[in-house]
Amino acid sequence: MELSAQEAMGTFRRELTAWRERRGLSKKQLGTLMLFDPSYVSHIESGRHRPTEDFARRADDVLRAEGELLSLWRAYDDSRPRRSVPAPPAERLTGELMVEHEEALMRYDGERYWVTIRRQLYNGHADPVARYFVKIAVDELANSPLTWAELGLKATCRGLDMDWTANLDLAALKEIWLLFENPAGRFPLYPGERTWIEYSYTVNREKWGSWFQRAVRLPTSRLTVKMRFPADLDPKVWGMEMLMTSSRGAPVSLIDSTREGEFIDYSFDTASPPLHARYRFEWSFAVPGHASREVDSRA
DSSP: OOOOHHHHHHHHHHHHHHHHHHTTOOHHHHHHHTTSOTTHHHHHHHTSSOOOHHHHHHHHHHHTOTTHHHHHHHHHHHHSOSSOOOOOGGGOOOSSEEEEEEEEEEEEOSSEEEEEEEEEEEEOSSSOBOEEEEEEEOOTTOSSOOOHHHHTOEEEETTEEOOEEEEEEOSSEEEEEEESEETTEEOOBOTTOEEEEEEEEEEETTTSOSEEEEEOOSOBSEEEEEEEEEGGGOEEEEEEEEOTTOSSOEEEOOOEEEEETTEEEEEEEEESOOTTOEEEEEEEESSTTOOOOOOBOOO
């Protein structure tokens, strides 16, 4: 008699627990040894998440189960119906990685531009997300190349430092993969999970531009842009929305400005921006000597 998917899953979970206890490991200890988030083993054993083949293979290796756990996972996978019942609308796996909220913060201190990007991600894929793509481009006419040391790129997720690796390293263009891992272990974004990631970098004003652009490259529910300039430079800021369906940009009229001590803050917020839309914010300073080169920050 063939087991149902639910029964096969139950067998896998029970045997995983038995092997873990046989080796004298806690759930957190096993997760750490497997290079997963320490809480993920608890999610699997309680049935809150379904195990992947990668999870089963690593658990089998760490627990020295001689292929038993991997075999049980395959039995579960074979028993799964090819069409599953849809999850509730708010948590349905969409097949896409989604940005539920992006907050792009840019600050100019008179010498350098400081950028912090925060994104709340939701994994609608059926597989864990282990890396996230970032692109930073600066003025090609700058006198010297943009360096990694100058950028000082830092990234975090759930309060944990994220490692990163260069995908492309050119004088005026950096492409980066932010990794959901660090020397202490891995913490991928599992199917149906959401989390905030944050990364920051700086660019000298000689290589930065007099505009800041955000490109909507993933389905996005909300986009917030905040910019801060020294008040004594008398900044003037305006913005444009550019869509793939139009060759001309439309003015953005929802930029608010407030005075905060020695700085002036500008902000913009929009819900459900169209996919592939670009939001470009430009500025000028009344004080001479602060003209900037162009930069296209498509991070």
